[in-house]
Amino acid sequence: MRNIFIKELNQTFIExxxxxxxxxxxxxxxxxISDGIGESVSEALCKMYMDELGGVLxxxxxxxxxxxxxxxxxxxxxxxxxxxxxxxxxxGVSEYEGxxxxxxxxxxxxxxxxxxxxxxxLDVNVDTIVQCKIGHGSGDLVDVFSREGAPSSNDTSFGVxxxxxxxxxTIVMETEKLLNSKGFKKQHPAVGEDIKxxxxxxxxxxxxxxxxxxxxxxxxxxxxxxxxxxGLKDIVIDLALKYTNREVEVFVNTADSDExxxxxxxxxxxxxxxxxxxxxxxxxxxNRANGLITPCRPMSMEAxxxxxxxxxVGKIYNILSNEIANxxxxxxxxxxxxxLMILSQIGKPIDQxxxxxxxxxxxxxxxxxxxxxxxxxxxxxxxxxxxxxTENVVQGKARTF
Numbered sequence: 001m002r003n004i005f006i007k008e009l010n011q012t013f014i015e016x017x018x019x020x021x022x023x024x025x026x027x028x029x030x031x032x033i034s035d036g037i038g039e040s041v042s043e044a045l046c047k048m049y050m051d052e053l054g055g056v057l058x059x060x061x062x063x064x065x066x067x068x069x070x071x072x073x074x075x076x077x078x079x080x081x082x083x084x085x086x087x088x089x090x091x092g093v094s095e096y097e098g099x100x101x102x103x104x105x106x107x108x109x110x111x112x113x114x115x116x117x118x119x120x121x122l123d124v125n126v127d128t129i130v131q132c133k134i135g136h137g138s139g140d141l142v143d144v145f146s147r148e149g150a151p152s153s154n155d156t157s158f159g160v161x162x163x164x165x166x167x168x169x170t171i172v173m174e175t176e177k178l179l180n181s182k183g184f185k186k187q188h189p190a191v192g193e194d195i196k197x198x199x200x201x202x203x204x205x206x207x208x209x210x211x212x213x214x215x216x217x218x219x220x221x222x223x224x225x226x227x228x229x230x231g232l233k234d235i236v237i238d239l240a241l242k243y244t245n246r247e248v249e250v251f252v253n254t255a256d257s258d259e260x261x262x263x264x265x266x267x268x269x270x271x272x273x274x275x276x277x278x279x280x281x282x283x284x285x286x287n288r289a290n291g292l293i294t295p296c297r298p299m300s301m302e303a304x305x306x307x308x309x310x311x312x313v314g315k316i317y318n319i320l321s322n323e324i325a326n327x328x329x330x331x332x333x334x335x336x337x338x339x340l341m342i343l344s345q346i347g348k349p350i351d352q353x354x355x356x357x358x359x360x361x362x363x364x365x366x367x368x369x370x371x372x373x374x375x376x377x378x379x380x381x382x383x384x385x386x387x388x389x390t391e392n393v394v395q396g397k398a399r400t401f
Contacts, residue, residue, distance in 0.1 A: 002352060004379050006372045009359030013337055014166045014296065020201040022168045023293040026176045028119055028193025028213065028273040030281025034064040035401035036118060037086065037111045038283045038306025041134075044110035045092055045103070046309065046394045052099055056394070058137060061107065062306030063089040066281035069127070073216035073268040073277075075225070080123075084275050086111060086130045090306065094136040104132040119193050120185060121215050122271040150351040150386060151311035153344040159317025160298045161290065161340045163325035167244040168206055169292055172199040174243065175208065175236055190218035190228050192272025205247045208236060212252055213269040222258075225266055229253055287401045289318035298339050304400040309393035313344035317353070319398050320389050324382050328358070332374045334366030340379075351386045 014020065025032045041061040049057045070082035088111060094103040108130050115124045122128070165173065175197045178184055185191065192213035200207045212232065219225045233250045240248045257265035269276055284303025287293055300318055307315035321340045328338050338360055345354040356379050362371065382388075392398040 002380055002383055003355050004376050005355060005357045006368075006375050006379075007357070007359055008368055009337065009339055009361045011339075011359070011361070013361050017201075017296060018203060020166060020168050020199075020296050021294075022166075022172045022199040022296075024172050024176045024197050024291060025286040025293070026193060026195035026197070027180050029196055029286060030066045030068065030194075030273065030275040030279045031283075031286030032281075032401060033115070033118065033273065033275060034066050034281040034283045035286060035303075035305035036114050037088070038062050038064045038090075038303075039400050040110045040114040041088060041090075041107045042306050042308065043394065043396050044106050048101055048103075048106050049093075050394070052101065053096070056308065056310050057093040057096055058310075059090065059092040059308050060306065060312065061088065061090040061092065061134065062283045062303045064111075064281075064283045064306065065089070066275055068274070068278045068280050069276050070278075071270045071276040073270045074263050075216060075222065075268070076220050078216040078268070078270040080127045080270055080276055083126070084128045086115075086128055088130065088132045088134055091135045091137040103134060103136065107132045107134055119271055119273050121192070121217070122273065122276075127271060127276065150349040152347050153313045153350050154308075154311045154346065155313060156344060156346045156354075157302065157314045157317070158300060158341055158343040159289075159302070159313065159319070159321045160300045160342075161318070161321030161323070161325040162297050163322070163329040163338055166201075167246065168199045168201045169294065170243050171206065171208070171240045171248075172197045173291055175210070175239060178235075178239055179212070179232070188228065188231075190215050190224075191232070192269055194269070194273040194275070201246070205249070206240065206244060207249045207251070208240065209251045209254060210236065211255075212267065213272050213274055214253075214267055215272045216263070216268045216270055219268070222260075222266065225268070226258065229256070289400055290322045291399055291401065298341065309390045311350060313350055315393070315400070316350060316386065316389050317342045317344060319393065319400065320382060320386065322399075323389070324379055327378050327382070328375050331378065332371055334363045334371055335360060335375075336363050337361040338375075351383045353383070356383065 067085040194213035302314040
């Protein structure tokens with residue numbers, strides 16, 4: 001018997017709150033770039049270890065630091081003056097039972113590959129300097145992964161999840177997803193990848209404030225910049241109205257000064273990310289495992305990206321909690337909202353948490369006695385098959401930021 005607790009949630013339904021705030025840092029934000037690099041390096045190390053040994057050695061690559069460079073963007077062009085510094089740290093195994101692994105090379109290649117596919121206008125070999133200072137730990141740590149049954153928790157930690165997304169959460173997520181999609185970039189090349197979407201719902205009015213780095217070489221002058229900026233407002237409003245009947249207002253680059261006579265009054269970049277010109281980044285400082293920053297919801301401060309996917313419960317339980325919450329909402333009739341918390345205990349099997357606690361808000365006409373067994377079964381089934389989370393992470397199929 002697992003320690004599963006299901007109670008009625010004594011909390012206001014998210015859509016009934018007077019104020020709701022939601023944020024997403026887009027894929028080109030320095031914090032998101034750090035998350036993406038950390039996770040990409042972990043995936044690459046998993047593949048290296050799997051190819052050589054058939055299993056994954058201990059590692060954590062959740063310590064990525066971006067120190068911003070310097071740039072000089074101008075309408076119609078611009079240049080990088082000082083490259084972006086990217087430091088990879090953490091721990092990994094470079095030698096195990098006679099097998100030597102090119103840990104540093106694989107890590108650097110993974111980081112550069114992520115950068116190359118993520119920030120379209122960044123010349124990775126010229127505009128960045130990637131250094132690897134990942135510590136080479138002992139191969140003895142692998143024993144935690146090779147015990148019979150589920151791996152043992154590496155820490156006493158917890159993960160949280162909830163479902164379903166509110167209207168504002170959905171709109172914030174879908175806005176960044178659209179603006180950073182490949183198809184959108186082909187149509188609007190001046191729109192960079194560093195896009196931050198801040199959503200506010202005040203009663204029945206939704207306000208979106210978007211910070212969007214523009215790529216200078218695709219904009220000949222301020223008039224073209226303003227045309228693209230104003231066009232984004234209409235595009236986002238049209239998108240938002242697919243998910244809500246509430247009033248929607250959109251602001252883009254509110255720090256711009258349209259009275260400025262030169263580039264200094266606008267959010268111009270050479271590459272499409274503010275990491276080129278003053279904004280630093282770190283793993284875990286941005287989006288949570290579900291892709292959002294949600295102060296009106298339960299959140300964990302744990303950095304999910306880059307941690308090993310075998311026994312690091314700070315990673316596994318945050319991903320797992322969101323998977324379970326979404327599964328419950330999709331398959332149990334009458335669930336209006338679920339909040340889920342899963343707590344580990346160091347040294348104990350990860351499929352046997354100290355507590356898996358679900359709080360439910362039900363639709364009118366439903367009672368806890370009817371839905372509780374169904375929710376319990378879904379939670380129990382996921383814990384029984386917790387290795388699915390590891391498999392999805394190793395294959396790059398799980399969201400971590």
